[in-house]
Amino acid sequence: MLAIEQGREPGNAPVVTPEKPTSAKPQPKPKRPKPVPIDPGFHYHPLRKTVHVICVVIFFLLPLTNLMRLDIPRQRFYFFGYELWISEFSIIFFSMMFLMFVVAAMAILWGRVYCGYLCPQMIFSEASLSLESWLQRTVNRYSRWDAKKGNLLSKTLFYLISGIASVILAFVFIAYFVEPRDLLHRLLSFDIKTAGGIAGAATTLLTLLDFLFLRQRFCTVICPYGYLQGMLTDNDTLLVHYRDENHECIECKKCIRVCHMGIDIRNSPYQVECIGCGECIDACNDILARLGKPGLIHYVWGERGGRFGTGDKTWYQKVGIRDAKRVVILLVLLFYAAGLFTALSMRHALLVQIAPIRATLYRQDNDGTVYNTFHLKVANRGRQQQTVVLGMEGLAGTRFVGFENALVVAGGQSLERDFEIAAPPSAGLAPGVNHFQLVSRAGNERESFDETFITPFKDSR
Numbered sequence: 283m284l285a286i287e288q289g290r291e292p293g294n295a296p297v298v299t300p301e302k303p304t305s306a307k308p309q310p311k312p313k314r315p316k317p318v319p320i321d322p323g324f325h326y327h328p329l330r331k332t333v334h335v336i337c338v339v340i341f342f343l344l345p346l347t348n349l350m351r352l353d354i355p356r357q358r359f360y361f362f363g364y365e366l367w368i369s370e371f372s373i374i375f376f377s378m379m380f381l382m383f384v385v386a387a388m389a390i391l392w393g394r395v396y397c398g399y400l401c402p403q404m405i406f407s408e409a410s411l412s413l414e415s416w417l418q419r420t421v422n423r424y425s426r427w428d429a430k431k432g433n434l435l436s437k438t439l440f441y442l443i444s445g446i447a448s449v450i451l452a453f454v455f456i457a458y459f460v461e462p463r464d465l466l467h468r469l470l471s472f473d474i475k476t477a478g479g480i481a482g483a484a485t486t487l488l489t490l491l492d493f494l495f496l497r498q499r500f501c502t503v504i505c506p507y508g509y510l511q512g513m514l515t516d517n518d519t520l521l522v523h524y525r526d527e528n529h530e531c532i533e534c535k536k537c538i539r540v541c542h543m544g545i546d547i548r549n550s551p552y553q554v555e556c557i558g559c560g561e562c563i564d565a566c567n568d569i570l571a572r573l574g575k576p577g578l579i580h581y582v583w584g585e586r587g588g589r590f591g592t593g594d595k596t597w598y599q600k601v602g603i604r605d606a607k608r609v610v611i612l613l614v615l616l617f618y619a620a621g622l623f624t625a626l627s628m629r630h631a632l633l634v635q636i637a638p639i640r641a642t643l644y645r646q647d648n649d650g651t652v653y654n655t656f657h658l659k660v661a662n663r664g665r666q667q668q669t670v671v672l673g674m675e676g677l678a679g680t681r682f683v684g685f686e687n688a689l690v691v692a693g694g695q696s697l698e699r700d701f702e703i704a705a706p707p708s709a710g711l712a713p714g715v716n717h718f719q720l721v722s723r724a725g726n727e728r729e730s731f732d733e734t735f736i737t738p739f740k741d742s743r
């Protein structure tokens with residue numbers, strides 16, 4: 283405020299003097315409203331860890347209970363209660379293709395959910411990292427040594443535990459290919475001479491190196507599936523996306539610190555390292571919830587798609603079935619599964635094969651009886667003992683020679699026999715080729731085989 287001085291001569295300009303400051307209190311600055319924290323919402327970390335535990339249990343149970351195992355020495359494929367022999371290669375092949383197709387379909391629908399939630403390599407890499415940092419923290423807290431000695435102790439403990447874990451995991455992995463009891467015997471006798479022993483030792487070493495040095499680098503450097511998924515995804519595939527239209531990011535960088543793959547999701551949702559684990563989503567939700575704001579990172583259906591869990595009206599949209607392409611994929615998967623199940627349920631546990639041995643067409647003894655030789659192969663691919671009985675139709679007056687007629691085959695056993703059919707002159711067979719059928723019976727199963735019996739041709743009699 284300004285004041286004009288009084289009592290001056292006319293014409294003179296008024297002298298302006300500043301008003302003395304008053305002794306009034308300064309006005310308090312308006313307070314910034316304190317942010318009201320909000321609930322950060324659902325966390326993916328506990329879900330992942332629960333899934334990881336379930337996966338580890340399944341990883342151990344599958345080979346040890348013969349639910350899924352490709353037994354190389356015995357040439358068997360165990361697939362959810364079915365024991366497939368290598369002679370049934372087509373079913374084995376289709377079973378394996380089905381599993382691969384399931385993984386590929388998962389990549390199209392849910393992106394890298396397999397890598398983040400189900401992959402054993404990722405699970406054990408994360409476990410190894412957590413173990414290392416937990417040991418470091420625990421030793422530093424409880425030991426009275428200086429930091430250098432404490433680090434040495436925690437490293438030694440880590441190497442020791444990793445070594446034991448590598449042996450166990452390598453054992454379970456090799457048990458997918460070698461019978462577990464046989465493998466245990468080889469392990470206890472420190473067998474590094476047989477193929478199974480060498481494979482076990484090599485896998486243990488590789489697992490240990492993986493735990494100690496490679497870990498998540500395996501996903502970006504070696505694993506082909508990570509790259510394959512890039513080709514399988516489309517505009518509706520689930521991915522982790524950072525969206526910040528209102529510039530709310532406070533640059534706390536917690537989303538980077540929690541990322542096991544060491545990337546900044548804010549740069550792009552299509553980084554090949556991103557395994558879609560959702561740890562950065564939890565981190566950002568937690569941080570911004572303290573400031574009363576929702577997180578900036580989400581699972582979304584494609585870069586421009588809606589957020590996972592919001593906006594979808596139907597159950598099939600919620601689980602990712604969002605276009606005709608996905609419906610077709612699921613239908614193909616369903617038909618494939620139905621075909622595979624039908625093939626498995628229609629397979630005969632008992633395999634009987636009969637073939638004539640034609641190195642010699644026939645043999646004839648002095649009384650004129652003619653003999654033809656056959657080869658019988660019986661494989662019992664079930665678990666119950668089977669009794670195979672052979673019979674003949676259309677070859678009256680003949681008999682088996684060198685065959686007990688009832689062959690007992692234990693579960694999992696295969697037998698081979700050569701036998702003859704003898705036709706005395708009284709059988710009255712036509713000269714040359716006589717068609718007949720060999721019939722095998724085992725329980726309720728009956729199978730017939732078209733065969734020929736050769737007698738001396740007219741000119742040779």
Ligand code: SF4
Nearest residue numbers: 531532534535537566
């Ligand atoms: S956690 Fe969220 S707020 Fe913090 S840097 Fe990452 S995106 Fe920004």
Ligand code: SF4
Nearest residue numbers: 541556557559560562
């Ligand atoms: S960026 Fe996020 S979702 Fe991707 S790997 Fe890192 S933490 Fe997981």
